[in-house]
Amino acid sequence: MTIRRRLWLSVMALLGFVLLGNGLVVLGVETRELHRSLVRESKTFALLAGPQVLRLFGEGAMRSEDPARTKERLSAIAEGLPSLVAFALVSDRGKILLKYPEDAVMPPVDLSRTGEEEGEQYRREGRSIELVTPLHGREGSPQLFFQLLVSEEPVKARLLGLAWVYTGSFLLLLAFGAFLASKIAKSILGPLVKLKSAALRIKEGDLSARAPEAGAGEISDLARAFNAMAREVESHRDKLEESNKALTRAYAELQAMQGELVSLERMAAVGRTAAAVSHEIDNPIGIILGTVQMMREELAVDSELYKDAELIEEECKRCRRIVRDLLDLARPGAGKCTPVDLPSVAGLVLRGLSHHPSFRRIEFRSRFPDDLPPVFADVDGVKQVLLNLLLNAAKAMEGEGTVELEARAGEGFVRLAILDSGPGIPEENLEKIFEPFFTTAGKGDGSGLGLSVSRRIVEEQGGRLWAGNRPERGGAFYLELPTEC
Numbered sequence: 001m002t003i004r005r006r007l008w009l010s011v012m013a014l015l016g017f018v019l020l021g022n023g024l025v026v027l028g029v030e031t032r033e034l035h036r037s038l039v040r041e042s043k044t045f046a047l048l049a050g051p052q053v054l055r056l057f058g059e060g061a062m063r064s065e066d067p068a069r070t071k072e073r074l075s076a077i078a079e080g081l082p083s084l085v086a087f088a089l090v091s092d093r094g095k096i097l098l099k100y101p102e103d104a105v106m107p108p109v110d111l112s113r114t115g116e117e118e119g120e121q122y123r124r125e126g127r128s129i130e131l132v133t134p135l136h137g138r139e140g141s142p143q144l145f146f147q148l149l150v151s152e153e154p155v156k157a158r159l160l161g162l163a164w165v166y167t168g169s170f171l172l173l174l175a176f177g178a179f180l181a182s183k184i185a186k187s188i189l190g191p192l193v194k195l196k197s198a199a200l201r202i203k204e205g206d207l208s209a210r211a212p213e214a215g216a217g218e219i220s221d222l223a224r225a226f227n228a229m230a231r232e233v234e235s236h237r238d239k240l241e242e243s244n245k246a247l248t249r250a251y252a253e254l255q256a257m258q259g260e261l262v263s264l265e266r267m268a269a270v271g272r273t274a275a276a277v278s279h280e281i282d283n284p285i286g287i288i289l290g291t292v293q294m295m296r297e298e299l300a301v302d303s304e305l306y307k308d309a310e311l312i313e314e315e316c317k318r319c320r321r322i323v324r325d326l327l328d329l330a331r332p333g334a335g336k337c338t339p340v341d342l343p344s345v346a347g348l349v350l351r352g353l354s355h356h357p358s359f360r361r362i363e364f365r366s367r368f369p370d371d372l373p374p375v376f377a378d379v380d381g382v383k384q385v386l387l388n389l390l391l392n393a394a395k396a397m398e399g400e401g402t403v404e405l406e407a408r409a410g411e412g413f414v415r416l417a418i419l420d421s422g423p424g425i426p427e428e429n430l431e432k433i434f435e436p437f438f439t440t441a442g443k444g445d446g447s448g449l450g451l452s453v454s455r456r457i458v459e460e461q462g463g464r465l466w467a468g469n470r471p472e473r474g475g476a477f478y479l480e481l482p483t484e485c
């Protein structure tokens with residue numbers, strides 16, 4: 001059960017208890033008071049009627065008095081008392097001398113008790129109250145008795161009316177009490193509910209949540225303390241987030257540095273290996289190649305052995321290419337820095353390739369601005385880079401498609417874009433393809449050295465080489481070379 005409901009119920013129970021208790025007390029007092037007033041009425045009757053009946057029936061009664069007239073007067077007095085049901089005049093021996101109304105059934109009077117309570121006697125008789133009051137003669141001793149039957153109905157009717165009024169006011173007060181209790185509960189618990197919802201929001205991760213601090217007392221003190229705590233937690237969270245970001249940045253930098261180191265280490269290792277083995281491998285390969293070419297000349301063109309010799313020759317050539325690439329990679333220092341006219345160098349390379357079988361179904365489109373400045377580089381290096389890039393494009397397009405060469409001058413450099421219509425390069429490989437030995441070519445189709453050698457040559461010239469993808473489809477390589485040494 002919520003505190004609000006408990007508070008409400010407690011206030012209501014207290015109010016109900018007080019109102020009910022109060023109502024019962026009031027009704028009890030009122031009942032007694034009504035009974036007393038009935039008795040007072042009866043006494044008044046006895047007081048008013050006493051002299052009349054004593055004159056008629058008492059000691060030395062004036063017999064001249066007409067009993068019928070006396071009776072008439074008595075009934076006139078009795079009619080003035082609305083709750084008087086019947087009365088009888090009883091002698092000191094218990095004999096009924098007079099009765100009103102005539103047919104009233106009066107209970108027998110117990111005269112032995114009439115001395116008590118100033119000579120009056122009450123008794124409950126069915127729905128009425130019986131009152132016996134003595135009438136004293138001249139000597140002061142009781143001579144006659146008035147037996148009165150007073151109806152309780154008017155008393156009951158009044159009490160019932162009173163009970164209804166009381167019940168109505170009780171319900172009204174209860175409703176008002178309920179309204180007041182809910183208002184009080186709301187004013188006390190409202191800030192607590194807001195505090196609770198702020199705490200829940202914080203639990204769900206919204207550390208900016210705050211509780212209203214309005215008002216005075218312990219609850220607003222609690223809200224202030226809660227807000228101070230939330231501020232503290234939020235500032236710690238912010239600091240933690242910042243440290244986390246700094247750590248992530250540092251980690252990324254570290255990873256990049258590690259990558260560079262690994263790449264440098266690999267290049268150095270490749271260089272050392274290449275330098276060491278190139279001579280040892282190049283010479284035997286040269287001998288094998290020469291021998292195989294001689295063998296081939298002596299064999300019949302359609303024989304099996306001729307085809308095998310051709311295969312050996314091809315593989316030997318590939319080995320030599322790899323060795324040459326390794327040597328290029330290992331070669332220290334840049335070449336000569338001379339002015340190079342990119343359009344004419346590109347034209348030369350394209351002309352050379354046009355006879356190559358892999359380029360027969362490839363269309364070249366070149367766009368070089370007329371005022372393109374020359375770049376400063378080693379011309380052989382530029383040729384080799386262009387060749388590598390175009391061979392890669394042809395391989396990616398599987399010998400069929402379009403290659404566009406597009407140059408534009410920037411501030412202190414010329415950028416040449418080589419765009420093909422192949423499948424493009426997966427995003428995650430855009431940097432990896434420049435690592436030595438990274439290749440997606442099948443076995444025997446590539447060594448994965450072309451791009452690493454090319455980047456090395458370009459960087460030696462003070463330029464940049466990077467890869468991307470065309471928005472439509474196809475790979476894009478960008479070669480940037482300086483326009484001064």
Ligand SMILES: Nc1ncnc2c1ncn2[C@@H]1O[C@H](COP(=O)(O)OP(=O)(O)OP(=O)(O)O)[C@@H](O)[C@H]1O
Pocket residue numbers: 388392393396420422423424425433438439440441445446447448449450451452475476
């Ligand atoms: N134009 C291109 N389109 C799509 N992928 C390319 C393109 N150029 C290069 N690549 C990818 O980059 C990889 C590395 O190229 P790289 O030239 O270094 O080696 P390679 O061509 O496989 O072998 P080789 O040493 O004979 O050149 C290729 O295997 C290929 O997956």
Ligand SMILES: [Mg+2]
Pocket residue numbers: 388391392446449450451
């Ligand atoms: Mg290649």
